[in-house]
Amino acid sequence: MNGRVTVATSRDDVVLPWSSRQVLLGHLRRNEAARSTVDAFEAVGTSGPVRLDADTKKTLVDSITAWSEDGARGLPEGLLRLRNALADDLDGA
Numbered sequence: 001m002n003g004r005v006t007v008a009t010s011r012d013d014v015v016l017p018w019s020s021r022q023v024l025l026g027h028l029r030r031n032e033a034a035r036s037t038v039d040a041f042e043a044v045g046t047s048g049p050v051r052l053d054a055d056t057k058k059t060l061v062d063s064i065t066a067w068s069e070d071g072a073r074g075l076p077e078g079l080l081r082l083r084n085a086l087a088d089d090l091d092g093a
Contacts, residue, residue: 005041008049009085010092018046020076027067034059057086 005021007014016024025041028034037056044050052060064083068075 005044005046006049007082007085008051010089011085013049014078014082014085016078016082017076020078023076024064024079028060028063031063034063037063052086054090057090061086061090 003018005016005018007016021041025038028038037052037059040052040056041050061083064075064079068080068083
């Protein structure tokens with residue numbers, strides 16, 4: 001493993017440390033509605049950028065937003081940047 005995962009957005013790619021990916025997927029696995037988002041990350045691994053459709057982007061934005069508002073002590077590295085980039089994608093659509 002190269003220690004990171006890349007998520008494609010319309011403006012640029014967001015790179016997350018592998019550890020942030022693991023924590024994010026653990027968080028998402030608790031929500032059955034996020035299954036397709038988890039599947040998208042798992043299908044790619046480190047071989048290329050994760051590409052999300054509008055529904056999975058919205059699920060991820062909503063999940064990270066709720067997580068940050070739920071009193072969690074700081075999000076893992078890169079997740080706030082990812083949330084903001086995906087929210088920009090959704091706003092521009």
